[in-house]
Amino acid sequence: MSESAVKAAPAADVxxxxxxxxxxxxxxxxxDAKQTEGAAKDAKPAEGGDAPKKLSPAELKKQKxxxxxxxxxxxxxxxxxxxxxxxxxKDAQKQQKGSKQAPxxxxxxxxxxxxxxxxxxxxxxxxxxxEPKADAKQVGLFFGHLYxxxxxxxxxxxxxxxHPAILALGLQYSSYTICGSTARMVAMLLAFxxxxxxxxxxxxxxxxxxxxxxxxxxxxxxRDCRPYSITMGNAIRWLKDxxxxxxxxxxxxxxxxxxxxxxxxxxxxxxxAADKLIRExxxxxxxxxxxILTYASSSIVExxxxxxxxxxxxxxxIVVDSKPLFEGKTLARKLANAGxxxxxxxxxxxxxxxxxxxxxxxxxxAMMSNGRLYSRVxxxxxxxxxxxQSLPVIVLCESxxxxxxxxxxxxxxxxxxxAEELLSESERQNLLPLKNLLPKSHPASKEENxxxxxxxxVASDVLKWIDASKNLHHLQVLYDVTPAEYIDMVITEYxxxxxxxxxxxxxxxxxxxxxxxx
Amino acid sequence: xxxxxxxxxxxxxxFDIVGAYRRILSEDxxxxxxxxxxxxxxxxxxxxxxxxxxxxxxxxxxxxSILKASIANPISLSAGTDLFQRYLITTxxxxxxxxxxxxxxxxxxRNHLISNGNLFxxxxxxxxxxxxxxxxxxxxxxxxxxxxGGSRVVGALLRRAAESSTMRFKVIYVLSSSSSADAEGGRxxxxxxxxxxxxVAVIPDSAVAYSLGKVDMVIVGAEGVVENGGIISRLGTxxxxxxAKSKGKPFYVVAESHKFVRLYPLNQFDLPIDQKILxxxxxxxxxxxxxxxxxxxxxxxxxxxSEPKHSAHTAANAVDFTPPDLxxxxxxxxxxxxxxxxxxxxxxxxx
Numbered sequence: 123m124s125e126s127a128v129k130a131a132p133a134a135d136v137x138x139x140x141x142x143x144x145x146x147x148x149x150x151x152x153x154d155a156k157q158t159e160g161a162a163k164d165a166k167p168a169e170g171g172d173a174p175k176k177l178s179p180a181e182l183k184k185q186k187x188x189x190x191x192x193x194x195x196x197x198x199x200x201x202x203x204x205x206x207x208x209x210x211x212k213d214a215q216k217q218q219k220g221s222k223q224a225p226x227x228x229x230x231x232x233x234x235x236x237x238x239x240x241x242x243x244x245x246x247x248x249x250x251x252x253e254p255k256a257d258a259k260q261v262g263l264f265f266g267h268l269y270x271x272x273x274x275x276x277x278x279x280x281x282x283x284x285h286p287a288i289l290a291l292g293l294q295y296s297s298y299t300i301c302g303s304t305a306r307m308v309a310m311l312l313a314f315x316x317x318x319x320x321x322x323x324x325x326x327x328x329x330x331x332x333x334x335x336x337x338x339x340x341x342x343x344x345r346d347c348r349p350y351s352i353t354m355g356n357a358i359r360w361l362k363d364x365x366x367x368x369x370x371x372x373x374x375x376x377x378x379x380x381x382x383x384x385x386x387x388x389x390x391x392x393x394x395a396a397d398k399l400i401r402e403x404x405x406x407x408x409x410x411x412x413x414i415l416t417y418a419s420s421s422i423v424e425x426x427x428x429x430x431x432x433x434x435x436x437x438x439x440i441v442v443d444s445k446p447l448f449e450g451k452t453l454a455r456k457l458a459n460a461g462x463x464x465x466x467x468x469x470x471x472x473x474x475x476x477x478x479x480x481x482x483x484x485x486x487x488a489m490m491s492n493g494r495l496y497s498r499v500x501x502x503x504x505x506x507x508x509x510x511q512s513l514p515v516i517v518l519c520e521s522x523x524x525x526x527x528x529x530x531x532x533x534x535x536x537x538x539x540x541a542e543e544l545l546s547e548s549e550r551q552n553l554l555p556l557k558n559l560l561p562k563s564h565p566a567s568k569e570e571n572x573x574x575x576x577x578x579x580v581a582s583d584v585l586k587w588i589d590a591s592k593n594l595h596h597l598q599v600l601y602d603v604t605p606a607e608y609i610d611m612v613i614t615e616y617x618x619x620x621x622x623x624x625x626x627x628x629x630x631x632x633x634x635x636x637x638x639x640x
Numbered sequence: 641x642x643x644x645x646x647x648x649x650x651x652x653x654x655f656d657i658v659g660a661y662r663r664i665l666s667e668d669x670x671x672x673x674x675x676x677x678x679x680x681x682x683x684x685x686x687x688x689x690x691x692x693x694x695x696x697x698x699x700x701x702x703x704x705s706i707l708k709a710s711i712a713n714p715i716s717l718s719a720g721t722d723l724f725q726r727y728l729i730t731t732x733x734x735x736x737x738x739x740x741x742x743x744x745x746x747x748x749x750r751n752h753l754i755s756n757g758n759l760f761x762x763x764x765x766x767x768x769x770x771x772x773x774x775x776x777x778x779x780x781x782x783x784x785x786x787x788x789g790g791s792r793v794v795g796a797l798l799r800r801a802a803e804s805s806t807m808r809f810k811v812i813y814v815l816s817s818s819s820s821a822d823a824e825g826g827r828x829x830x831x832x833x834x835x836x837x838x839x840v841a842v843i844p845d846s847a848v849a850y851s852l853g854k855v856d857m858v859i860v861g862a863e864g865v866v867e868n869g870g871i872i873s874r875l876g877t878x879x880x881x882x883x884a885k886s887k888g889k890p891f892y893v894v895a896e897s898h899k900f901v902r903l904y905p906l907n908q909f910d911l912p913i914d915q916k917i918l919x920x921x922x923x924x925x926x927x928x929x930x931x932x933x934x935x936x937x938x939x940x941x942x943x944x945x946s947e948p949k950h951s952a953h954t955a956a957n958a959v960d961f962t963p964p965d966l967x968x969x970x971x972x973x974x975x976x977x978x979x980x981x982x983x984x985x986x987x988x989x990x991x
Contacts, residue, residue, distance in 0.1 A: 407906065481906075514906040607965075610906060611868070617990070618904040620868040620964070622980035626987050 265597055268538045274346040281339050285320070287313040288340045292347035298447060302421055303351035303487045303523065308393055310344065310354055311385050314361065318381050322374075329377050330368045337362065349537050352488035352496070352525045360388065396520040396615035397422055403613050404483070404518055405430045412437040413480045415508070417469075418498040419449035420485020422518045424456060427483075431462050438463035440475050444500045446543040446598065469500050473507055482508040484604075486519040491628060492528040493606030493621030502532070502604040509608040517612045517621075524614075524628040532602040541596045655684045657703045658710040670792065673863075674720025674898050675764040677707060681724055682757030691746055693732045696753075700725055713913050713959060715872055716863040719901035724760075726989060728753065767896045767973035768793050772800035775859070775894055775971045779809055783856040786848070786884075788814035789874045790825020791861020793894045795832065797971075798859075802836035811840045812851050814876065820957055822874055845876050849883050858884045858891045864901040867986055869964035869979025871895070872903075872911065874957075881966035890968040897972045900986055905961045915958045 273296045277289045284292075291313045294300040300309050317340065323329045341358060344350060350358070364384050368377050404426040408414060414437060416423050427439055439462055443450025454466045467475040476482075482505065488496040495501065495517055505515045529535055606621040613619075616627055661680040665671055671679070684703050690696045704721040708714040731753065775797040779785065787794050801807055811833055815826045830840050843851055858880060862871035871877070871893050884891045905911050964979030971977075977985065 407910075516906075611904060616987075617902075618867060619987075620980060620983050623983040623987060626984045630987065 265533065265536070265538060265599065268536055268599070271346070273348055273540060274343075280343050283336060283339045284343045285313070285317040285340060287316040288343060292344050295344065296347040301447070301449065302419070302485075303353045304393060304421060304520065306351050307353040307357045307522070308389055310350075311357055311361070311389055314340070315382055315385050318378055318385075321378065328370045329372075329374055330365050330370060333365050334362055337365070352527075353522050356522055356525070357388070361385070392520060392522045396522070397425060399615040400518055400520065400613050401426050401429050403618060404516070405433060405435075407481070407516060407611075407613075408435055408437055410436050411480075413440060413478055414438075415440040415442060415475060415479035415482045415504070415513075416453070417442045417450070417482075417484060417501050417504045418444070418447070419453040420518065422520070423483045423485050424453055426518060427457055427462065428460055431457075431460055438465070440465045440467060440479055442467045442469055442472050442475055442500075442504055444469040447498075449498070469503065472504055476504070476507045476511055476513065479508070479511075479513060482513055482515045484515065484517050486517050486523050487601055488523045488525050488527075489517070489519050489612060489621070489624045490529045490603070491524075491526050491625040492530075493609070493624050494529050495604040495606075495609055495621070496529055496532075496535075496601055497604065499532070499599055499602045502602045502608070505604045505608040514610045515608055517609055519612055519614055521614045521616060521627060521631055524624055524631070526625070526628060526632075529603045532599065536602075537600040539598045539600050541598045544596055544598050655687050655703075657681070657684050657707050660684065661707060661710075670765065670768075672764070672792070672896065672899070673711075673716040674718075674723070675761055677717045677720040678724045678757060678764075678898075679761050680707070681721065682754055682761070685750070685757075686754045690750070693746070693749075696732065696750070697725075697728065700728060713863075713957070715901060715903065715911070715913060715959070716899065718903075719864050719899050722902055723898055723900075723989070724757070727756075727760075731756075764896060764898055767898075768796050769800075770973040771894050771896065771971055772797040774973075774976060775892075776801040776804065776807075778857065778859075778892060778971070779807060780856070781807055782809065784810045784812060784854050786812045786814070786851065786855040786858045786880070786889075788826070788860055788876060788880060790822040790827075790829065791894070792825065793896065794859055794861045795825070795829035797894055798829065798833055798838070799836065802833060802838045809838065811838055812855060813840055813842050814845060814848060814880070815842050816845060816876075822957065845879075848876075848880055852883055852887050852889065855884075855887075855889055858889055860891070860893055862893050862895040862899060863959055864903065865893070865895050865899050865970060865982055866901055866961070867904045867983050869967065869970065869977075869982040870905070871962045871967065871970075872901075872905070872959050873962060875917070875960050878908070878960040878962045878966075881962040885966045891966055892969050892971055893962075893967055894971045897974055897985065900982060900989075902986060902990065908961050911959070911961060913959075917958050 274292065275296050277284075277293065280289060280292075291300070291309055294309070295306060300306055314337070317336070318333070321329075321333060321336070323332055337358075341350070344354075365381065368381070372380070400422055404422075408426075408430040412435075414427065416427075416439065419441075430437065439454075439457055441450040441454040441457070441464060443454070443466065445468075450466065454464050458464045465475070465478075484495065484497060484501055484505065486495055486497050490496055495505070508515050527535070609621045611618050612621055612624060614627065619627060657680055660683050661676055664679050664683075665673070665676045668676075681700060681703060685696065685699065688699055690699055704718075704725065707721065708718060711717055732749065771793055779801045785798070787798070798811060801809065811830075813826060813830050815830070816823050830842060833840050841851075860871075860873055860877050860880065862873045862877075864872040866872060873893075881891050903912065964982075967979045969976050969978060970982060974985075
């Protein structure tokens with residue numbers, strides 16, 4: 123590598139940091155963007171060391187005001203009974219060292235004071251350090267450590283280096299438009315492809331160095347939109363690896379073309395071809411007369427069921443689904459449209475549904491190295507029910523979903539989604555931005571009254587509880603962990619395995635990759 | 641088969657693979673089905689005039705499918721043929737690894753294969769003794785062992801234990817009254833053990849639960865060890881496993897590692913063979929069903945097999961699947977494995 127490149131690299135580093143620091147400060151609050159921008163400039167010199175702790179005076183002021191306001195609002199809502207607790211909370215909030223920000227951010231996390239973490243796009247590590255203290259006390263339960271920062275629902279405050287394709291993708295992630303770990307990974311790789319296609323190495327740096335940094339920015343933005351999946355993590359690690367290994371002497375055009383080819387090949391090999399093999403294997407496990415039960419929606423399960431149906435096997439399907447994503451609805455509709463006999467249950471009826479089933483097919487978010495399945499919350503319940511009925515539980519899973527991590531429970535590692543998603547549609551309407559500025563008693567949502575006469579009071583009751591009650595938490599986790607003993611078989615592109623063989627295959631796979639690169 | 645270049649293979653199936661297989665099995669009563677299959681395949685390749693890698697593999701897969709089709713229950717056999725096929729593919733694709741010189745000299749490779757195939761057969765025979773020596777350490781002084789069927793590995797293990805003069809133990813042997821080859825083998829083992837001064841009680845299948853209170857450990861043989869670590873074994877093994885588990889008795893399987901088969905049954909009815917054990921009927925006429933079965937099997941007759949084919953469909957020769965959670969350990973010639981380690985062994989072979 124030439125010396126100039128080496129020298130230039132730190133410079134690039136600084137510039138990246140500077141760009142980064144802006145969104146950290148500018149946060150999501152578009153209204154105050156100008157103010158905070160100034161603040162960010164102030165803060166910049168301190169960026170090196172313990173930057174995360176430091177906040178500009180303007181921000182501190184804003185936060186204090188916000189806290190006061192929020193406290194007042196809460197006391198108002200809760201009534202006199204909560205006043206003493208209010209003072210307690212004051213202390214608690216002081217301990218937070220002003221980690222909080224104004225409550226009325228872009229998409230407004232209007233409800234509880236305790237649920238109003240900072241909206242900044244600061245790296246998770248920063249917020250992780252501060253938040254748990256607050257949340258452990260306020261969010262309570264066992265899941266306090268999972269609240270890092272709320273999901274980003276807008277492009278506001280994104281670094282200018284984030285590629286437009288990535289910007290769009292992030293929003294699709296946060297709104298569940300692209301959902302499912304494989305789909306998210308493929309969409310991400312495709313977005314990276316357009317990033318690479320339009321990429322130009324700046325003067326005085328090398329592609330492998332600069333592109334990695336650029337990727338880091340994209341990934342950070344995506345992670346702010348929604349924490350990334352195991353598959354995305356695996357794909358990112360792989361991509362970074364091949365970028366780093368790009369020979370600096372390769373002409374840029376060639377290097378880019380190679381990268382694009384590699385990504386295409388990766389998708390083809392690890393997803394398209396793998397899916398085909400899994401489908402072929404899994405179809406042999408569907409016998410005429412079977413009743414296949416599946417939970418939520420997995421693309422590979424859907425493909426398998428459709429392929430078996432097209433192969434002329436007569437079987438029926440039970441789709442068990444749950445609030446709030448209702449992914450199973452789409453699956454049930456697709457299967458029914460294809461001519462399959464489908465029954466649709468909510469998870470509350472799973473114990474009944476399982477009695478009619480003869481096999482359970484599950485998709486996966488990830489397979490842990492202790493053979494446990496990490497998948498949509500509710501999967502563990504379904505597989506335990508199936509196990510109690512001694513039904514075979516079959517997991518369909520590409521090997522890209524294998525991870526060297528282990529999980530003993532669903533508490534240590536999980537993804538917390540915005541809890542409002544748990545509420546019904548009408549309740550959520552109450553949570554629309556600015557609605558909370560109105561007094562709670564105000565008949566804010568007239569449109570609800572059109573529906574059912576009795577509904578609106580109920581809905582507002584729920585909100586009142588959530589708002590006012592100190593010890594009522596609502597929580598939405600996205601995943602759970604199914605113990606290996608409830609899983610009979612894992613079908614991967616390498617064949618069918620018992621869950622205990624997941625780490626073996628993962629090891630062989632990564633060893634193979636290492637050899638490939640040596 | 642109609643393509644001209646394949647004419648050589650067309651002549652090759654003339655080699656009576658099924659006959660060779662049956663002859664090898666009957667010549668040496670100590671041989672297991674997979675080993676006999678491998679030996680027959682080696683013989684076939686030796687007798688053939690194949691001159692390329694592709695031809696060899698074609699010939700092999702042809703012969704294998706003929707062989708499999710001729711046997712009522714090809715699970716055990718397929719363990720051997722699959723293993724041999726895999727071995728051939730890996731060695732033929734990497735001839736350099738054999739240090740046999742240039743790639744072109746296929747004759748040398750072939751000779752190497754044939755001699756190695758024989759080596760495999762020799763090793764397989766020795767493995768039973770190795771298992772016996774591993775297994776005897778599981779038998780404690782004064783123990784009572786429950787076993788079933790006519791497994792030769794189990795027989796070898798018990799004999800080895802009996803021959804070591806220091807150890808005294810009793811055996812409860814589950815034997816059906818049928819005259820199947822399996823039961824015959826079992827009776828032979830019983831007689832053999834009794835001559836070695838081992839007290840043996842012979843009980844019917846129905847007395848397993850009754851006797852279990854007196855039992856310290858269960859040792860069974862297996863026809864095949866499947867991918868998830870479960871076993872396919874003679875009918876009745878599954879219920880022994882269930883009962884042993886419910887009484888907390890250790891349940892050990894002895895099997896040579898060439899019985900590891902690439903198969904993953906989910907339950908009893910997910911085996912790749914068609915067993916008519918559950919035969920719902922409203923008439924008492926059992927014979928009529930048997931007649932129908934003979935008709936089904938007629939496809940085998942034109943393979944020139946004069947020997948009456950064993951019907952695996954009847955309960956006497958049927959098999960069941962014992963899931964891995966009932967098994968405490970699998971004793972193989974390469975060591976004692978937990979059921980979950982079987983999958984790792986298979987992955988090592990097949991990846």
